[in-house]
Amino acid sequence: MLRFFQSYFPYQYVSLLGLLLLIRLPLLLHPFPLLIPELNWMIVGEQISQGNLLYRDIWDSISPLSALVYWGIDSVFGRSPLALHGAALLVSVFQIVYFNYLTNNRDLYPDRSFWPGLIYMLFMHISFDCLTLSPVLMSTSFLLLAFGTLIRQMDRRGATDEVFEVGFYIGIAALFYLPSALFIIWAALSLLFYTGASFRQYSLSIFGFLFPFATTVLFYYLYDSLDDFNRNLLSSVFRVRQYSLSDFQSLLASLLIPLGLGVLGFLSLLNRGGRYVNFQQRIQQIMAIWFVIAVLTIGLMPFLAPMVFLSFVPPMAYFTHFYFEGIRRAWLAEVTFLITFILILLLFYQGALGLIPGGELGRLSSLQVKPSPLPGDIKDRRVLIIGEDFSAYRQNKLATPYLNWDLAKYDLKNLDDYEAVINVFDHFRKDPPDYIIDRENVVGKLFQRAPALAGQYEKTAVADVYKRK
Structure with missing residues (x-):
């Protein structure tokens, strides 16, 4: 598989997306469990459709732009988990294609190939809950856009006023998933260490970050709901834990292979640093900072499940490429990747379809919607x-x-x-x-x-x- 995707031709995008659809096709034939967060998001969208104002009339800690997306989906499809999965597929396609495009067109690696997109696509299937349209998934799209703008600045002799976009994208990402606001630290450190940004350009970046928040604050001020906005969103990120997840085995199993390969890829760079030009070495350091900031967001997560670790996928996929690139024997790299591919998908299908009767690994049972305590004939009340x-x-x-x-x-x-x-x-x-x-x-x-x-x-x-x- 690695050999097939090693060539860099535009038609390989079709192969990559075809593989993505092939992986998800079995789940269309066998619906998988509805999760509590999904039901929560659908209720929020439904309530907004009925004219209720988020935070004032709906007490929830979901970020505002995510709520708007769920409102749009509810307005067209109603309560539809399938619509959430379809929209998530489109977002996933964007991220895979954009990540592969960035790594190749900006020469982040010495050689061009479709390995970055292939690895990114695989890591988006660490668990079946990653297939839904989560706030983290939507937020990560804008973090990637911020990354793309940032490396465009680094490829020039000095930073330009486009650094406003970096802050703006991170601000939008935070309004989809509030813990993503920590990535402004990542942007600031990257601009400080790896670009020639001036104080004015730093200010532009910070202003770009604050602008979406200021617009949102103004909106709630005009609706006399600023206290509700502060209590239910801004303050809640430090103390609200929406759901309890006791299935830490499934969480660790989902993250073990991607994190392990990412760490091995990073360590392999220590022995081969001289092979990369200065620009590529700076990108490696920026991705390392991304990973550190992503770790800091764990303390702000509203619950623990594989889906909220999707912001780890870009750095994990980026460094994993170096691990497979460093395996000198092509056959050994191929076998290692196939084993990785099979193990990740086995856990993925086990969680979604329950391949092993009675096996709970990957099922995320504590996040699944349980049978209602109300009699079955009580509906739409x-x-x-x-x-x-x-x-x-x-x-x-x-x-x-x-x-x-x-x-x-x-x-x-x-x-x-x-x-x-x-x-x-x-x-x-x-x-x-x-x-x-x-x-x-x-x-x-x-x-x-x-x-x-x-x-x-x-x-x-x-x-x-x-x-x-």
Whole structure:
């Protein structure tokens, strides 16, 4: 396979994308599990379609541009996991083609080939959850655009005013996935060490980064929702953990091969540094900084799953190329790559299709939507879930703004505060749920504090479920 993609001809893009479709084709014939984050994103898009304002009327920590994309998808397709996967495929194609284009047209490696695109494509299949349209996937596209602009600056004698684009792309990336804002550190260090940027050009880059944020802040200021924006997005990144993932074995198994090959590729450079020109050595250092910044984003991730590590793919793919390039015997490189290819895809298909009966490795069971506690005939009703369990939303709609439990705690876990009780009462009055699923045992205290609500609901035969009279 490496030998086939070693030639650099335009028609190889067709072969590369054909291989991408071939890998994903079995999943079209056998649908894979719906994940809690996917359901969360579809609910956000649905709520915005109904005229609700993110952060004010929808309490969730999703970044605003990602929410707009989910709104657009819901407006056209409704709640459709297939639409999320189709859109993710288009984004993946862009990233693979653009990464391969950059590495070859900017001469990031000594020789031109389709290996960069091939390795990038393979690493996008470390787990089946990477196939959905996640905020990290969309954000990484703009980080790649920032990288492309940055190396264009390095290829010149000095930085130009185009450094504004670098900051702007990172700002857009952060509005898709807020932890990506840390990559402004990557851009600043790269401009400092590897370009002749002046103070004015640094300022342009920072202004480009802040401009999308300033526009968003202005929007929420005009809608008198700046406090909601700050609480549900800016402040939440340091403390909101939306979902619990106990399947660390699957996470480590998914990342082991890409990280291992990336590290081996980086180490192989230490023995062959003289082969590369100064420009290529600077690119290697910039990619190393990218990896370090990506590691720093782990502390800001809202949950742990392979999909949120997609920002690691560019540096891992970049350095892995050097590992295979450094294997002197062509047959050994070919065999090593085929083994890598097979192992990654085996874990990928095991997670998506459950090839091994009873095997849980790669399945991400804790992120899958569980069966609803509500009877199966209850559909399209307004539901409030107090807790992290999203299962009842699969066939029903969200009532009240309390989507994200970590954010809902501001009110629902603070019922000794009079203002919190008033907020909850107002939300119930404006959008009363038909059913309340109380996984955190707060309804009893809520009904004590707001007797008017207690008279509107009654317990059902299902534990912790209340029905509106």
